Amino acid sequence: MSDKMNRQIILITGSSRGIGRQLAEHYAGQGHMVFGCSRGRPDFVHDRYCHITADVADESSVLALFSEISRSARHLDLLVNNAGLAMSRYALLTGESEAERVIRANFLGAFLVMREAIKLMKRRGFGRIVNFSSVNVPLGSAGSAIYSASKASLEHLGYTLSREIASDNITINTIGLSLVAGSGMGEALNAEALRDKQRSLLKPALLDISEIVHVIDFFASVKTSNITNQILYFGGVR
Amino acid sequence: MLRRDGVVEVIFWAIEDLNQQLPEKDRLEKSLETVLFGKAGKLDSLGFVNLIVAVEQRIQEETGQAIALADERAMSQKESPFRTVDTLANYIMSILDDASAG
Numbered sequence: 121m122s123d124k125m126n127r128q129i130i131l132i133t134g135s136s137r138g139i140g141r142q143l144a145e146h147y148a149g150q151g152h153m154v155f156g157c158s159r160g161r162p163d164f165v166h167d168r169y170c171h172i173t174a175d176v177a178d179e180s181s182v183l184a185l186f187s188e189i190s191r192s193a194r195h196l197d198l199l200v201n202n203a204g205l206a207m208s209r210y211a212l213l214t215g216e217s218e219a220e221r222v223i224r225a226n227f228l229g230a231f232l233v234m235r236e237a238i239k240l241m242k243r244r245g246f247g248r249i250v251n252f253s254s255v256n257v258p259l260g261s262a263g264s265a266i267y268s269a270s271k272a273s274l275e276h277l278g279y280t281l282s283r284e285i286a287s288d289n290i291t292i293n294t295i296g297l298s299l300v301a302g303s304g305m306g307e308a309l310n311a312e313a314l315r316d317k318q319r320s321l322l323k324p325a326l327l328d329i330s331e332i333v334h335v336i337d338f339f340a341s342v343k344t345s346n347i348t349n350q351i352l353y354f355g356g357v358r
Numbered sequence: 359m360l361r362r363d364g365v366v367e368v369i370f371w372a373i374e375d376l377n378q379q380l381p382e383k384d385r386l387e388k389s390l391e392t393v394l395f396g397k398a399g400k401l402d403s404l405g406f407v408n409l410i411v412a413v414e415q416r417i418q419e420e421t422g423q424a425i426a427l428a429d430e431r432a433m434s435q436k437e438s439p440f441r442t443v444d445t446l447a448n449y450i451m452s453i454l455d456d457a458s459a460g
Contacts, residue, residue, distance in 0.1 A: 187423075239414065239415055242412070287379075287404075
């Protein structure tokens with residue numbers, strides 16, 4: 121790691137499995153105080169990890185989450201907005217309730233968490249927010265209409281919200297993920313769909329979690345106070 | 359439970375905090391009649407947001423209770439509860455009273 125963060129208070133949403141779990145384990149192992157949340161329980165413990173059961177798509181649950189963080193840690197340095205739902209389904213075969221569930225988790229939930237995180241970050245006049253989007257947004261991959269739209273909405277939310285808080289030392293940046301090893305993304309696609317996806321990328325290799333950490337650390341650094349409203353895509357996509 | 363004078367002190371604290379970021383001519387007076395929102399108010403929209411957020415956070419610190427001031431209830435009222443320090447204090451007291459009764 122070329123730019124180690126000083127020990128920070130970090131919230132990672134969707135931390136019970138996949139990318140969120142890997143990130144939570146990594147940052148707790150680095151000595152940061154990590155709060156994680158998900159609707160279920162994680163299957164790991166660490167003395168620098170505190171899990172809070174929460175549904176990011178439920179406002180009262182998000183308020184309770186931040187009450188707990190505020191009570192325990194008093195401030196927040198970094199939010200990794202990871203929680204979300206994946207959906208690979210052609211739009212014409214997607215029902216309203218499924219579409220709403222994805223939009224609530226990926227957009228509304230991310231918004232609620234960002235809103236409360238910013239309030240907490242304003243206390244110390246410092247904060248870093250890293251949202252996760254997807255290469256499916258610029259690629260417009262067939263079968264990802266609702267998912268991509270939810271992520272595109274999140275990208276634009278960051279675009280505007282970063283303006284509303286520009287005078288604060290709080291930045292909002294987004295990482296557009298491609299396929300991540302061990303996240304369930306590749307496993308959710310059949311072999312043909314996986315090959316098609318990889319063919320659309322300049323850099324098709326599955327991402328290792330260390331690559332994502334590298335970018336998070338860059339955006340989260342105290343040295344990047346002038347970098348906000350940026351989207352960095354993996355996979356060679358623009 | 360925070361009493362009304364405590365709520366007013368929280369609002370004054372938030373005003374003082376905000377004033378430190380404002381040029382002298384734009385600073386707010388710490389009085390019950392100070393206009394916070396609407397015509398004759400000195401705050402721009404982002405200043406107003408920062409004030410409300412600061413008040414919410416301080417109320418939470420003082421009471422342990424998370425409150426959301428700018429919700430549908432507030433926005434639907436004919437007379438804005440954010441109009442002055444006095445009306446905001448009344449509004450916060452109504453929220454805290456409802457919460458302790460509920």
